[in-house]
Amino acid sequence: MPVIRFGPHIPSRVSEKILKKPCAKHRHFRTYAPRRTDYEAGRMQKLIYTYKRLIQRTIWSLQGIRATWVGEHSFRSWVWANLASATLACVLDLTAGERGLILALGLLVLAAELFNTAIEDAVDYISTEEHPLAKRAKDAGSAGVFVTSLAVGVAWVVVLIG
DSSP: OOOOOSSSSSSSSOOOOOOOEEEETTTTTTOOOOOHHHHHHHHHHHHHHHHHHHHHHHHHHHHHHHHHHHOHHHHHHHHHHHHHHHHHHHHHHOHHOOOOOHHHHHHHHHHHHHHHHHHHHHHHHHHHOOOHHHHHHHHHHHHHHHHHHHHHHHHHHHHHHH
């Protein structure tokens, strides 16, 4: 723990365990224990704040997944496809690396579908009329899901053939 100094009257050699504070009345130094409580309280407040924010972010993420599950048929389809893929990956005699690759790519497809849903919802919120840029944004989001799903298909082919 760093040494806490209270002013210019502190001698240059102060122990980490003992703190000397100048007495305003008699101009001499009084010895105090280090003020760890302030430091530890600050750290504890920061940890509590970080923990609360982590809980809030988790709740918001789960709300987004739930809203996508309710509102997007394609997301539900990808979830069922990933469950089938994960079951097959666990049943077949695959190495841990191959199994991990299949499962991770399946999660990436779900993440791409969530991004695609976010793009589509944002574009629909901004305007309901058709515009070439809105179409391009929606098509690019859909293409992202397609490319990610191609990566899963390629991984399955390589794992099963190789």
